[in-house]
Amino acid sequence: MSRGRLAAPAWRPGLLMLAAGALQVASFAPLGWWWLQPLCLALLAGTVQRATPRRAAWAGWCYGLGWLVAGLWWLYISMHDFGGMPMPLAALAVLLLAGLLSLYLALAMAAAAWLGRGHSPLLRGLVFAACWLMAELARAQLLTGFPWIASGYAHSEGLLAPLAPWVGVYGMGAVAALLAAALAGLVMAPRRAPALLVAALLLPVFGWLAPKDFTQPAGELTVSLLQPNVPQDIKFDPERFGENMASLQAQLLSATGQLVVTPESVLPVPRADLDPAYWASLVQPFSQGERAALIGTFLGDAQQGYVNSMAGVSARQLASGSFYGYGKRHLLPFGEFIPPGFGWFVELMQIPLGDQAHGTNEAVFEVGGQRVRPLICYEDLFGEDFAGSAVGPQSATMFVNASNLAWFGKHMMQEQHLQFSQLRAMEFQRPLVRATNTGMTAAIDHHGVVTQALPGWTTGVLDVTVQGRQGDTPYARWLSRCGLWPLWALVALVLLAARVMPRREGTSPTRASAADT
Structure with missing residues (x-):
């Protein structure tokens, strides 16, 4: 009692x-x-x-x-x-x-x-x-x-x-x-x-x-953001691979922006395993002129580990037989790397490529006079990881986030992640554009305002004109120096x-x- x-x-x-x-x-x-x-x-x-x-x-x-x-x-x-x-x-x-x-x-x-x-x-x-x-x-x-x-x-x-x-x-x-x-x-x-x-x-x-206001205009760039709307339960289905890849190819051909951005892992197999002819058909629209693309894929190999990446292609790079590669640096526990002792848990979840390697490249991708800093999905929660990209005369003038949120259903999560991206734009006063598989594909200005967006769970291409920005916010300065x-x-x-x-x-x-x- x-x-x-x-x-x-x-x-x-x-x-x-x-x-x-x-x-x-x-x-x-x-x-x-x-x-x-x-x-x-x-x-x-x-x-x-x-x-x-x-x-x-x-x-x-x-x-x-x-x-x-x-x-x-x-x-x-x-x-x-x-x-x-x-x-x-x-x-x-x-x-x-x-x-x-x-x-x-x-x-x-x-x-x-x-x-x-x-x-x-x-x-x-x-x-x-x-x-x-x-x-x-x-x-x-x-x-x-x-x-x-x-x-x-x-x-x-x-x-x-x-x-x-x-x-x-x-x-x-x-x-x-x-x-x-x-x-x-x-x-x-x-x-x-x-x-x-x-x-x-x-x-x-x-x-x-x-x-x-701590940043100034640094020119404009037209950007096409792809939203393929591939359901997660068929994204890695080998029997639907050809259909999904044909749809991606059609979207890339229809996009008109100086920069075209796909969601993360839009190519659900490692880049090295793709048919060379198919890869050539994907990058062909960017083999001439000043246009470029950031394409979600996996780089690396089985020995060194596969890296969730954005492959950047432009006419200059294609002519030299190379491409820009940005690999995801901050991985999601259980979804992208296996914490020690939890291999059994990840096996239960049956996630393809569930144990990945960390990316290392922090260089910006230059296109149309803009310096673009890619971020892959969950990475944009860690502003301290990329604050150095937002300070100095050669800092990024805009951020690009590529995500696949189809894993998490249709309610709340997509809106939450969009809100997080808005705050990143506000902290660094840089525009941030998002290309997602199922939503929320959007353009955010340097004050965190969503200027354009595609409806979720639809297939489409969002064409936006983005004003790049240069200059340092107080937060970017102290965060880049001291974390x-x-x-x-x-x-x-x-x-x-x-x-x-x-x-x-x-x-x-x-x-x-x-x-x-």
Whole structure:
């Protein structure tokens, strides 16, 4: 009886946090209710600031679980519908992934409760935001990183959007957490919260008042973006290979842009295994003049490993018997490389070419006076990996993303990835165009605005005129030089300040930990 009475209060906030985390997903695309995120986070902030470290960890884990299950449920489709994994195992895999990733938030919220106890609302709010940032950075970088649906993406429009070229996606997420802590403070201690509210509003006000344009026009390029709309269940079917390749050939012949871009792996077999006559027919439209193409294929061989790549062809390269090759550098765990000890899991999913090699080339592809930086699917979540391509006089003037999202069904995932691309364009103030197999094929300007797009799950070619940009945003400069370390340093500074600053008597971390046992 006594144990039940003690356990019940912990379960009730856990269920509330589970619901709040799931509701937060509505702040991302496709709904895009960005204002909802600080409200959901305020529930977590208020719970953590009143909780012991152990219960704060439970609240953080439940919040993360609701958030990530609601935001990543479409992984079930890739594992069950296309990977052939039994339904219970596929559902369990999504749940386990979300649960494991939520451990970062659990540990961070425990630290927030431990270090924030006994301090002023202002310092407690800063500690909550720093711990939130710490959890997001850890999820983005540890064990190769999986930063999908990081909180800052919800703010590709709205109050915090002007901060993108200054602090990037993780900085925006930290500011959102600080706003949430301020909202919680207004409810919990309204007389002591104004200082925290002022601090939370300083950065958004700065974003709206500070300079917003850091890049300049660098000419225009016409681009044709191909959307073949090949269903995933027949993409690697050898009996449908000829039909699919004939359709691709027709699309390449009909495209008129100076640059033609296909989705990733539009050629679902290694380039070396293609019939030379067929490859010659694909690149023939680009053998004369100034036009070029980026074609999704696999480069490499069985000995060195196959690399998910974009092969760039132009008249100059074809005349010399060569082509540009960009290989995917940041691979997707389980889908493109096998983590140690998980070979059995990947075999269950039956993914073709499921263990790939990393690409190494970072050079831009030059066409029509523009310097194009390719990105393949999941890579554009890791701005720190290619920030160096967006600074300096010879930096890329535009980004191109090639994706195949047919693995994940028709709902939510495509819109999420488009939103992530929008924020990359905003951070570096570079246009970004996307060629996808089934959607969302689109053109995004340097302010993150989708200017043109094809409807999803249709076959078509999107012809766009893209204005290249040159110049460096503040975010691109510090990210290219230091990576994400300045944000880690900010976390350390806030947490150290909380550790050493005096507290109200009787509320030290040591005593709080003892009370929690």
